[in-house]
Amino acid sequence: MTTAKRPNVVIFGIDSLRRDHMSCYGYSRLTTPHLDQIAAEGVLFEKHFSPSIPTTPAYASMLTGMDVFGTDVVALRHQGPIGDHVRTLAEVLGGEEYNTTCIGFTGNPSSRGFQTYLDYESWVPDETGKTPKAQNLNEVAIPELERLAADDKPFLLFLRHMDPHSPYLPPAPFERMFYGDNEKDPENRSMEPVYNFKPFADFLKSWIPEGVTDQEYVTAQYDGAIAYMDACIRTIMAKLNALGLEEETLIVITSDHGETLYEHDCYFDHHGLYDCTLVVPLILKFPGKVPAGVRVSDVSLISDIMPTVLELLGVDGGAGFDGRSLIRMIAGEETDRVSEFYITECTWMRKHGWRTPEWKLIRALEPDFHFKPEVELYNLIRDPEENVNLAGQEPEIVALLTKRMEDHIARREGQTGRTNPIRTNLNWHGTGKMFTSSQEAYDSLHIGSVFVARSLQSKEKAGAK
16 A cells, blocks of 8 residues: 555544533533534444543543553643653654644644644633634634645544633633523522632633533533534535545544543532543544544453554554454454453542453542542442542451452563552652652642643643743
């Protein structure tokens, strides 16, 4: 096969998108009609997980095919580059004479290896007070798509959409699409705990309209932002079609992690190892190569994306991956099923744990600023929303899952020759100390504005525009 005939790939890496808030995954609100259509023309994975949150480790796993032991990346504020012991998807495809472009992810260690980096405004509201993130992306992406299509080389285009990431400020008519009540009802007290959570209060107040008392309004803005982005993604698909590229382009729709909305006291952010942050979509469309209308019910992981993409493109990725190609799973062939996996978080809390189909174990490595217990255990069958901590009632299960987790850590450390990064990234929050109490964590961590929030995900200095 000549490189000129190799397929293109467009990856929609949609930040903070929960799969259970997408209509193609059964959500009651029609948030993603256009993505639903893409899913109907391709394969949808019903149980896709991002085990290591947040952004930096998740995208590192997505774009290398490795877990956290393989990438050595576990923290949002990862210090230094991704190690040279791994190759990114952009590096592999660049070596195969692909043109590679990344939009909206400049400066993060996980975006290494692209030839072209382009940016767009995805944080700061415009003069109307709204943030039309996906349209801002389109204004950069459409000309770049035309440029890539004009070359005789195949291309990798990675689009990091930010609409489901706070601030949720979709423009009209999407901001009222899923909300018809009075968001400033003085009798509604549901936003009081949000505004009283000191570490995030200033950030949340900087973009939630003044006087909002109903948390359902903010959740409706999250859903409206998804619907707005969905409509803008249709524009990109229309351009692909107009350029005659639809039949020769692999489309990947996925996310780095989910979002906590009003659950678990982790308001409108993505921390906490609960399933709302671990559940993400995965949809593949590739006419003639991937069947249409297939839904896969087996568990898949974010590290499976790169080996799957490479196999579909007919590219040899070289060294082995921690993830595996999902092609045989798509075909309905018998494969080794994932039944349990290691989970990590290094965002605003430093925790790790073990998830099975029935149980979720979460163990804190430092006290957290939500004053949660050191050990949490949830029965995912009886309590899928993870509201009842059974750690005190089920010590044998805690001990069993802890041993399964520790055995896995020892095995992966032995295989990679590296220490578990959750143990070595001790300045994960940037304060230069380890927390000894939840009160210390609560008093130390603070996001004051969208500018500070934006700077945490790039090499910009905190507070810089």
